[in-house]
Amino acid sequence: MVEILAIIRPNRLNDTKRKLKETGYPGFTCQRAMGRGKKPVSFLLADGSTIRTELVNKRVLNIIVPDEAENEVVKAIIEANSYGQPGDGKIFVCPIEKSYRVRTRKMAEDI
DSSP: OEEEEEEEOGGGHHHHHHHHHHHTOOOOEEEEEEEOOSSOEEEEOTTSOEEEESOEEEEEEEEEEOGGGHHHHHHHHHHHHOOSSTTSOEEEEEEOOOOEETTTTEEOSOO
């Protein structure tokens, strides 16, 4: 199993959910987050002025999938979030050695 940690724009969450459902892996945990990349972010306001901010709203998704589903799920996340612009997001993949079901107190063999 692997954990896919995806940091995405908040407005792309619904498209990401739809894509994950289409891949057959609709289960995930989502958290609100604030952050930024290497450079501060500038926003163009409706009145034409620009503001610069250090932190922007993001969503962090944690998705646990079998090893063989990793590429398909990562591809779905990229398709739902790629504009080709800074701030599109970041995806990390980490191995999961063990998991346990709290209800049964036993090691989980499946996801």
